[in-house]
Amino acid sequence: MNTNEPRRGAVSAAVTPSTRWWQLAFGTVCAMVASNPQYIWTLLTHPLVTKLGVSLPALQITFSLVIVLQTFLAPLEGYLIERFGARVLMALGGALTGLSWILTSRADSLLGVYLSYGVVGGLGVGIIVVGVIGLMARWFPDRRGFAVGVVMFGFGMGAMLTTFPITSSLEASGYQHTLVVFGAILAVAGLLSGLGMRVPPPGYMADWRPPAATGEAPDVPTRAMLRNPIFWLMFVMMSMMSTSGLMVTSQIATFSRDFGILGVTVFGLAALPLALTLDRITNGITRPLFGALSDRIGRENTMFIAFALEAAAMTGWLALRNDPVAFVVLSGVVFLGWGEIFSLFPSTLTDTFGGKHAIVNYGFLSYAQGIGSILGGPVAALLHERTGGWSWVFGTAITLDVCAAVLALVALKPLRRAWFARALQTPQADLHLVALKETA
Secondary structure (H helix, E strand, O other): OOOOOOOHHHOOOOOOOOHHHHHHHHHHHHHHHHHHHHHOHHHHHHHHHHHHOOOHHHHHHHHHHHHHHHHHOHHHHHHHHHHHOHHHHHHHHHHHHHHHHHHHHHOOOHHHHHHHHHHHHHHHHHHHHHHHHHHHHHHOOOOHHHHHHHHHHHHHHOOHHHHHHHHHHHHHHOHHHHHHHHHHHHHHHHHHHHHOOOOOOOOOOOOOOOOOOOOOOOOOOHHHHOOOHHHHHHHHHHHHHHHHHHHHHOOHHHHHHHOOOOOOEEOOEEHHHHHHHHHHHHHHHHHHHHHHHHHHHOHHHHHHHHHHHHHHHHHHHHHOOOOHHHHHHHHHHHHHOOOOHHHHHHHHHHHHHOOOOHHHHHHHHOHHHHHHHHHHHHHHHHHHHHHOOOHHHHHHHHHHHHHHHHHHHHHHHHHHHHHHHHHHHOOHHHHHHHHHHHOO
């Protein structure tokens, strides 16, 4: 018998041992739906530029709107999920995601694309992402890293199922027909899977106790969390990792040309497309892989391994930059050491501050991803422009990786250990006062 499965006596009669696995399945489908506006956008830029007669930079503001709304409205979206229920909000998020494509098919101006694809789509994607991460963190306290990693695997890989059909449809029928058809598919899939989502009932897995490797504190309100130094240390570390990864990964096409890789074949395939395909795979796999590892050996230990792996891969990438095979292989390793931040940090956050406010709490932590999105690409481009090479770009990214890896062991680990020890001696109702006093 698996003692990690929720016992019926500890939860509502409506919850069976299979309930949370259905929640994981529904959440993964939701995440796959939400991945399409972000990863398919590049296929739509050319037909939209041609149809609307606008410049590419002006059109790309649409994508920025998706990212900004997805990230910076996350706390509000998390609050709405907790206030009105997961089923209503997750279904709404799925419906908005598909509807944004249908509305974009009818847009006859740049403003129309901004509002439909950027605003409506950004809201839909944001609701889904913050929702599935927070909900899985609550449904799987014993396998939190793995469960969050699985749904984020869906987000990282979901668009792979639609990329080729959408490409074929664009060539055969044009972007307007394609957006209507696939928008309807996304809306239906998102709506149905969202309707299956729910919040764990009170008392769910109340008799479960975390292993020493991960630990867990009682629930801490968001306001108190925001005044706790552990949160801000995690925020800085996630910002560092998000920025470092995007500094390099956002520039692959550019520096592949400077490294002499563009146009070269590896194993009979063009090196750059092969590298990008491998990157998508490793960026998905790393999330449940390192998430599950963190459930076993601890969050900070896993962070150190993953962050150091990315630093080592980037170092090798730069040193072997003229070797096509090394370029392809190491690009995959870089993504393997980067994509796991989307499972490790949410899991660590919920371990530390409890599951009751996990959705809103992660909404605030996700701002770190937004900082990386804002800084990563521009900083890399500026460094390259000022220095005329890529050594400073890679060197800065590697330094950020190493600093984050060291902080995981020398700062985050002892701080969380002390926090858990204090939590064992403090009544749950008073724990948030401890967090406030620590920063007073």
